Amino acid sequence: MIRFIGRRLLFLCFVLLGISVITFALTHLVPGDPARLMAGQHATGEQVKELAQRYGLDKPVITQFWIYMKGLLSGDLGMSLTNRRPVLEDLRQFLPASVELTAAAVLLVVLVGLPIGLLTGARRGKMLDHLMRFLTVSGVSMPIFWLGILMQILFYQHLKLLPLGGRLGVLDIEPPHVTGFYLIDTLLDGDYATFSSALIHLILPATTLAAGSIAVISRMMRASVIEVLDADYVRTAQAKGLPAGAVLRFHVFRNALIPTTTILGLQVGALLAGNVLAEVVFNWPGIGLYAVNAIKNLDYPAIMGVTLAISVIYVFVNLLVDIAYVMLDPRISFDGVA
Amino acid sequence: MAENAAMQPRATVPLRRQRNLLHRILANPLSAIGAALVCLAILVALLAPRIAPLDPIAMDLPNRLMPPSTAHWFGTDDSGRDILSRVIHGTRYSLIAAFGILALASLAGTIIGLAAGLFGGWLDELLMRVTDMFLAFPALVLAMALTAALGPSLFNAVMATALVWWPWYARLVRGQALQLKNEAYVEAAVIAGASRSRIAFHHILRNCLTPLIVQISLDMGYAILTLAGLSFVGLGAQPPAPEWGSMVSVGRDYFLDNWWMVTFPGLAIFITVMAFNLLGDGIQEALSPRAPR
Numbered sequence: 359m360i361r362f363i364g365r366r367l368l369f370l371c372f373v374l375l376g377i378s379v380i381t382f383a384l385t386h387l388v389p390g391d392p393a394r395l396m397a398g399q400h401a402t403g404e405q406v407k408e409l410a411q412r413y414g415l416d417k418p419v420i421t422q423f424w425i426y427m428k429g430l431l432s433g434d435l436g437m438s439l440t441n442r443r444p445v446l447e448d449l450r451q452f453l454p455a456s457v458e459l460t461a462a463a464v465l466l467v468v469l470v471g472l473p474i475g476l477l478t479g480a481r482r483g484k485m486l487d488h489l490m491r492f493l494t495v496s497g498v499s500m501p502i503f504w505l506g507i508l509m510q511i512l513f514y515q516h517l518k519l520l521p522l523g524g525r526l527g528v529l530d531i532e533p534p535h536v537t538g539f540y541l542i543d544t545l546l547d548g549d550y551a552t553f554s555s556a557l558i559h560l561i562l563p564a565t566t567l568a569a570g571s572i573a574v575i576s577r578m579m580r581a582s583v584i585e586v587l588d589a590d591y592v593r594t595a596q597a598k599g600l601p602a603g604a605v606l607r608f609h610v611f612r613n614a615l616i617p618t619t620t621i622l623g624l625q626v627g628a629l630l631a632g633n634v635l636a637e638v639v640f641n642w643p644g645i646g647l648y649a650v651n652a653i654k655n656l657d658y659p660a661i662m663g664v665t666l667a668i669s670v671i672y673v674f675v676n677l678l679v680d681i682a683y684v685m686l687d688p689r690i691s692f693d694g695v696a
Numbered sequence: 697m698a699e700n701a702a703m704q705p706r707a708t709v710p711l712r713r714q715r716n717l718l719h720r721i722l723a724n725p726l727s728a729i730g731a732a733l734v735c736l737a738i739l740v741a742l743l744a745p746r747i748a749p750l751d752p753i754a755m756d757l758p759n760r761l762m763p764p765s766t767a768h769w770f771g772t773d774d775s776g777r778d779i780l781s782r783v784i785h786g787t788r789y790s791l792i793a794a795f796g797i798l799a800l801a802s803l804a805g806t807i808i809g810l811a812a813g814l815f816g817g818w819l820d821e822l823l824m825r826v827t828d829m830f831l832a833f834p835a836l837v838l839a840m841a842l843t844a845a846l847g848p849s850l851f852n853a854v855m856a857t858a859l860v861w862w863p864w865y866a867r868l869v870r871g872q873a874l875q876l877k878n879e880a881y882v883e884a885a886v887i888a889g890a891s892r893s894r895i896a897f898h899h900i901l902r903n904c905l906t907p908l909i910v911q912i913s914l915d916m917g918y919a920i921l922t923l924a925g926l927s928f929v930g931l932g933a934q935p936p937a938p939e940w941g942s943m944v945s946v947g948r949d950y951f952l953d954n955w956w957m958v959t960f961p962g963l964a965i966f967i968t969v970m971a972f973n974l975l976g977d978g979i980q981e982a983l984s985p986r987a988p989r
């Protein structure tokens with residue numbers, strides 16, 4: 359187990375190095391001159407030069423890379439060109455909102471997708487097959503930004519049930535910063551009114567983000583439930599007179615979970631990416647919105663920082679999924695030999 | 697995409713079974729609907745200038761923000777352009793751009809995958825590590841950053857997305873090449889003295905094509921979706937080009953009072969992507985004995 363994780367961590371270092379190289383390279387393909395852009399249209403050549411010097415933008419690319427890597431290792435992601443704050447500080451400020459949103463979506467996927475898969479898997483039938491297939495394909499075909507806007511039109515404008523966007527209402531006061539997760543911070547503060555406001559604000563973005571994955575997970579779960587139901591040990595359990603509920607819970611659910619976990623891990627990756635679009639639609643102040651704004655302003659350090667951050671999270675999530683996979687299925691050994 | 701990669705269909709399908717395959721795809725009602733809608737989308741794209749009632753770009757300010765009516769079935773946008781005409785023309789953008797991504801990515805992926813699979817050794821090791829590196833990135837985020845670096849435009853969005861996607865194809869083709877390398881007919885060709893390039897292209901590449909085409913058909917919808925997403929955040933096609941994602945993005949400024957500006961272009965994306973997914977799903981199911989139910 360430790361050897362497996364160690365080896366994965368070693369590969370992780372390698373991947374992280376690659377990620378930083380790619381991230382650095384991609385923002386230096388750009389034709390525009392960031393110093394010029396930042397100084398504004400009316401700046402003199404002198405001012406542009408001074409700016410370039412201050413941020414090291416006039417040095418050769420290799421030197422810039424060296425400065426960048428040195429900074430990375432000491433946790434310095436550079437200064438944002440637009441708000442002139444350290445990028446790391448920005449990420450620290452905006453990341454919790456994204457994590458809260460993604461976690462809520464994952465929770466929804468698990469709490470809704472798995473039961474649907476289990477229940478529909480226990481009942482077979484051609485019509486159900488077609489229906490599940492249609493729902494899954496609809497789920498993955500839905501442009502997330504469009505779904506979000508439709509939800510806003512329905513739940514905000516017509517039904518007047520849920521807010522349009524943001525993490526809190528205009529009149530709500532931000533909870534004191536402890537974890538950065540509003541749901542936790544408001545509870546710690548004992549401020550239940552703000553807690554319910556934060557929860558209400560989370561509903562639409564999280565549902566929008568989760569919709570596609572719920573469809574995928576429930577179909578995956580259904581397929582593996584159907585397969586497990588055919589297994590000998592399930593027939594044995596049924597034959598020895600175990601109640602159907604117990605068979606489903608102890609024999610079917612756990613075994614069907616194994617293939618589903620891998621897909622769930624891949625879905626977390628999809629959720630991280632979908633986050634960007636959902637955050638734009640719901641004006642959710644997370645790193646996705648931050649990334650889009652950085653891109654619009656050609657804010658190099660911010661673009662690099664946020665790409666790096668999302669990729670690092672993605673890589674770690676994949677590692678966790680691999681570990682969970684091995685822990686769920688005793689047939690797979692950690693050394694990759696069955 | 698990754699989910700599909702985990703469920704690869706069998707390597708090759710003999711010619712005589714291909715007609716049978718078409719029957720099997722069309723036998724499933726959902727796949728048949730998908731196939732019909734895909735044909736319709738292609739037809740609309742081909743005939744766009746002929747069937748669109750109005751110019752998709754020309755402004756008509758007195759008629760701005762008109763709700764759907766008999767004159768404008770899908771209403772008009774903030775510059776008075778006919779949304780139906782724009783949606784029709786948008787089919788071209790989406791299909792051509794998505795096809796461009798898949799063509800570039802699968803071409804690059806095939807070359808790299810073939811090289812890695814056939815030559816093996818350090819080249820294989822090197823190429824596969826680079827592939828792993830790219831696969832470690834969340835694709836949409838990298839495509840976004842890359843498009844931002846190249847400068848927002850549909851062309852750059854296509855290039856960037858292709859650059860992010862080739863590793864999936866490289867992996868697929870490499871796996872196939874490794875497997876096919878040891879087939880009896882390849883060994884026979886080697887013994888018969890066939891040249892290396894003849895073996896690579898004639899014997900191995902041709903037999904890689906079926907799984908490659910299946911994968912491409914599964915990815916088409918995803919490519920359309922990715923491009924629409926990039927356009928939505930302002931990185932793909934730029935207004936006033938009638939691209940679906942950018943139409944939704946512009947419509948977002950007006951959506952609370954003018955629902956039609958976002959609804960119809962979004963619906964077009966949804967239906968087109970669904971059509972390709974249903975078809976791809978059907979092709980995969982027809983080929984694979986163990987597809988999800």
